[in-house]
């Protein structure tokens with residue numbers, strides 16, 4: 436089985452929220468559950484999830500490739516998604532990305548050689564008032580990421 440019983444149970448629970456003819460509406464949750472277990476979404480996993488909820492694989496690929504919370508290749512232990520859209524950029528978001536690139540020794544879209552950090556550029560995270568922001572591991576919003584705040588965050592990530 437491609438996914439654990441535990442993950443399948445979680446997906447089953449998501450499916451109970453929709454009538455059978457609308458199971459495709461559960462694709463985002465199902466992909467998220469699969470990614471939580473596998474750490475990233477390989478083509479095999481995406482196709483398995485599509486098959487499991489009964490939709491054509493192409494529909495699952497459309498979702499998986501549209502949202503950057505889905506990882507289509509292995510990522511580091513810590514995935515840092517830096518917002519560089521205009522409101523953040525005006526508050527130093529571009530500098531935030533540049534500073535992280537320098538500190539980690541990688542470019543946007545890359546992972547450090549020790550597998551610890553992946554740095555990606557993100558679209559507006561809906562927290563422009565806290566600019567510049569970044570999202571840690573798809574869940575934790577980090578606000579006002581000045582150079583000092585970045586240093587502190589990196590020191591806390593083991």
Ligand code: FES
Nearest residue numbers: 518523559560563
């Ligand atoms: S522009 Fe960065 S959070 Fe909105």
